Amino acid sequence: MSGSVFGKCFTVTTWGESHGKALGAVIDGCPAGVKIDEEYIQSFMDRRKPGSSRYATKRVESDKIEILSGVFEGVTTGAPVSLILYNESQRSHDYSDIAHVYRPGHADYTYDVKYGIRDYRGGGRSSGRETSARVAAGAVAIKALSELGISFLTYVSSVGDISCDDNNFDKDFINQNELYMPDRAAYEKARAYLDEVASKGDSSGAAVKCIVKGVPAGIGDPCFDKLDARIAGALMSIGAVKAVEIGNGIEASRSRGSLNNDGFCAEDGKVFKKTNNAGGILGGISDGSDIVIKAHFKPTPSIYSEQSTVNSDMENVKINIKGRHDPIIAPRAAVVVEAMTALSILDLLLCGMGSKMENVLKVYNN
Amino acid sequence: MSGSVFGKCFTVTTWGESHGKALGAVIDGCPAGVKIDEEYIQSFMDRRKPGSSRYATKRVESDKIEILSGVFEGVTTGAPVSLILYNESQRSHDYSDIAHVYRPGHADYTYDVKYGIRDYRGGGRSSGRETSARVAAGAVAIKALSELGISFLTYVSSVGDISCDDNNFDKDFINQNELYMPDRAAYEKARAYLDEVASKGDSSGAAVKCIVKGVPAGIGDPCFDKLDARIAGALMSIGAVKAVEIGNGIEASRSRGSLNNDGFCAEDGKVFKKTNNAGGILGGISDGSDIVIKAHFKPTPSIYSEQSTVNSDMENVKINIKGRHDPIIAPRAAVVVEAMTALSILDLLLCGMGSKMENVLKVYNN
Amino acid sequence: MSGSVFGKCFTVTTWGESHGKALGAVIDGCPAGVKIDEEYIQSFMDRRKPGSSRYATKRVESDKIEILSGVFEGVTTGAPVSLILYNESQRSHDYSDIAHVYRPGHADYTYDVKYGIRDYRGGGRSSGRETSARVAAGAVAIKALSELGISFLTYVSSVGDISCDDNNFDKDFINQNELYMPDRAAYEKARAYLDEVASKGDSSGAAVKCIVKGVPAGIGDPCFDKLDARIAGALMSIGAVKAVEIGNGIEASRSRGSLNNDGFCAEDGKVFKKTNNAGGILGGISDGSDIVIKAHFKPTPSIYSEQSTVNSDMENVKINIKGRHDPIIAPRAAVVVEAMTALSILDLLLCGMGSKMENVLKVYNN
């Protein structure tokens, strides 16, 4: 299962299964000199913690993050930063009913085909819990980026058919509701919708928007490591994401050039754009505007209704999934979107330091 | 500009600028034994060739592909396959009007910031012409995949607001119209729309759909090199792409689990799915169903109207872009979508050969 | 400090400092189906354990390895294998005397220049203790290779000027002496020499030889990932190694073609070589003969004599290094040589599975 390593310069390797001893991430290539501590990282972990809202699973996990290496006296040393969180909620359990049955919408079948063996106690690596390690590593990236003046604003922009209205945008409200929505009216509707969905044992899809401010122009490496390419890949690697948009995204495919092009302006020797349909990226390189991205999540595949499926003996069977699961993924996944975006940006920012000799001389000839 | 290398096992490096001497691709890691010749690759090049339709630029390029290495007596040898195509249409030209002006929607500004120097004779690496090298490499990948029974169907699924209707799907029609649309009625509407758009010197966005048949279950490396993650990154790296969807994509975010989950069925010892909302990928691994993806293209940024912008002296100026440019990108880019999808699948297919010891023993213990 | 990731297909990331909380390795890309447990890995850890011989440091560490993920019911699942060992011997200590002084032959100075900060409590990442994580990961690789019939024989071939004589080679004796030498007479001399060296507070260099049997022909990826290139890089990455030889190594540079070429022979449809000056590698690819390599270690830089050096204020000072350190590195490092060789071979073996379509079809068309 090569594939658990992300990034070229700020390289993150995640490990751990949902029902194993622990999960973790190792960051290789973190610049020395980033001030970081467990408390800071924990504040990100808490945003994806289950049990914090009525729409999240009741499974109790403290998700307590621990730094094992790479930080000395509160500062990164340039050595690999190893982060670990133990699984506290490993209940001894009877899995015999699902061990050999492939849950619809889950990765049980594909893992069995690929590896010939599967830790049937949970989703293993395909569990949403795997993303906790991404969040831990992402928190370190976000801290490093903040020292460069880069900040993130992430929220749930739609639940099912209910979309937030930009005219009702209330930044402060995002952290005041368990759905992390910035529009109170939309939130109220979404809450009613989710109550109805949950009451039927069903689940709902949703979308997460992430806006990154302060990214300097010049980040992204054409042609294959373009900033938007990297972010798209990073977000699509999150479990339930089925679509990614940059800037006005799909809307661009319905638009005309005369409307879609963002004109440049100059003021006080600085370039800016009057509009930002491009989402802050031109030719795969940041242009100094806000980076704007959206990730679309499918509904939680675990639902409380009987479903048709097959088992590993290739027999048609019925399945009733028990246990705890959220009727909506996006609120807890918003911080994962933020983390993956941050990892993408920081990696390309570091990889691009040598884009011109002028920069190389700045670092080595002083 | 590190970033011109794609893939880990089937590694493609592209090079060349729109107005330089030549462009090319080097494939490292192509298995020995793939039957390939220039004629086969050329048939793919011709699909993105300019000048082939009324909606494509009049620039005349033969886009004649040449194999320089890695093929001996019609078969790949395992050595790097070097592919080249010369730029024949390098007209001596007066670029003084655009050399220092940043075209809206183009990468002129971001390249200048990043590299401090820019080949102002054209888009350089950000030109659509760069994708010709991807198509050449992609053709080799598609040939290798065809030897495994994998095939591609790619077409323009919407132009502006006009979408093809699945009920009118006519596979044969795709190659009978210059827009590569599978729905004759939608094509007629799109053609009328594009005539109107072009008459105003404007341009239109569009979407391309790609369906891959015959991909065995088990391809894709969680958690970061998932098949959908890789494809999303690959497609978003194509110049004008602003959104990527897998399976039902954005629709999933509006759906419910009970509707969105694809139930598994078994028949004659084989697993299949009754529906394919997932687009053939579960947990980032192919499930044996068709892989279904969609890429959304913004309108061509080069339009024939005066636009506001800035120059490299940070002055506000007006620009009128001359030269030849398509009012729509997608028809010529469809083959690029196919190529990047093929490169993604083949790379992961090769990287995943060692997913279980059983496979390792098959290769080395015979 | 990007650089802690080794391998492309069997990817090992190590982390941890000599005086931090713990050290570990994460293996990404281990094929599913390798039977492995902590006891097996521990047997390798014990070979580099300090305190096991009169020539090793007295520092007591249990070096108890723990598997945190990727193994289910005694078998690898294809998920990342996370291995950890805690530092038990973190004594609270007064480091003020060495915190700002650069020990000769150590990496204190270069780390300070590179990172601007250093965990002065020990060698940090440059400590020999870092190699314990390599050994843990190497043990997993060796287990996987053993399932393919590949085995290792590793020993100390010279200490200072004292070399083992092939005519006295006694395989069983290797594990019967604390210097891991295969020649009893040479061992006796080496022991006397080391007693003398140690009595003066000095240290000695030495060489380690590793012979790998059963590697199938065809492993190694020209031109830059040749098997010998990869092994050479892997061995030179071990702390004190200053030279690496493949086959007859330096002797080849003094030889003639007529003497140095290994003639091929055929018997019963199998190819073999009458001699093995090449060390089992031709053109960077294994030829089916034994892989033979040698790594040369410098003397332990920590010695018990006063040395001249500088401190971080750029003052000339004297230093007397206290603490526990071995007068010879090689005996404990032999298992590290074996581990790095195994990681190199397994990685290339997995990466090379797709060298021909015939193999690809074996895996995917059955």
Add this chain to the structure above:
Amino acid sequence: MSGSVFGKCFTVTTWGESHGKALGAVIDGCPAGVKIDEEYIQSFMDRRKPGSSRYATKRVESDKIEILSGVFEGVTTGAPVSLILYNESQRSHDYSDIAHVYRPGHADYTYDVKYGIRDYRGGGRSSGRETSARVAAGAVAIKALSELGISFLTYVSSVGDISCDDNNFDKDFINQNELYMPDRAAYEKARAYLDEVASKGDSSGAAVKCIVKGVPAGIGDPCFDKLDARIAGALMSIGAVKAVEIGNGIEASRSRGSLNNDGFCAEDGKVFKKTNNAGGILGGISDGSDIVIKAHFKPTPSIYSEQSTVNSDMENVKINIKGRHDPIIAPRAAVVVEAMTALSILDLLLCGMGSKMENVLKVYNN
């Protein structure tokens, strides 16, 4: 044959066979702003050109290098630099005698096993001619490094048993003799020796030394991308190299710590070392001293005597290799050693730019 890509940040992909149409290299990640032209690169190509001395093959090749992309008006643009040289000496030839016979000391057999097909017209990728592409890319790296004040001195330090004496070191003489030796007396002996060797149709091994001046302290990424590890791997990837030494190399394994440690000194606020046994690298990171390395080459495997071998039908046969081949490889390979060393250093120098936040801020906050 994945394996033709070298480096992470300054990424070089080589392609081409000895008897194909052309060979080339693509550099991805070259910083913009390096002043480079074909003439400069050609001067390096000429150092490995055959036919230039009595000991080199008579094969006539102009080895004329051409830049196809990435350079605009004499300066790199940050886009991939594509370099090509055509094979002019592709004589139509009867290869039937060697097409199915495995030459001793060559890679014919291993390529056949690995790829199942082989371009039998020459060594293909295992030919020494492959290194011409490395030299072309290396020349660009050397130019970039020279802009940072880094320079190279490379020469043949021994031929067979004849070693240059440091006391007779004459830098100017290196380019005045076809063996690139710095010691006139040793050269005279070597010349007599080679005459004798050649007269018998035999060949000789040799060693090449490379000294790099001006490398700033801090280059190299522990633990696996240490500067010495990278260089060792790079040099061992050159066809006939069988051993690599850093600093005093093998001598270190015979030495004592008290003799081998290089004491640090400070003068005028600068650190230097009194001796340089370490070869300028401590803990895998450059220490500001000269980088000193040595590569040992085996004798040319193509000799003019009858040899025993096997053919692809597994029959024991005799072979008499015809054609043109050098009795010694090292003089022409010296520039390859220099090129690979330069590629290693520049790559790590670029990759290491983000080793501390201080550097990141220098580049992005100005």
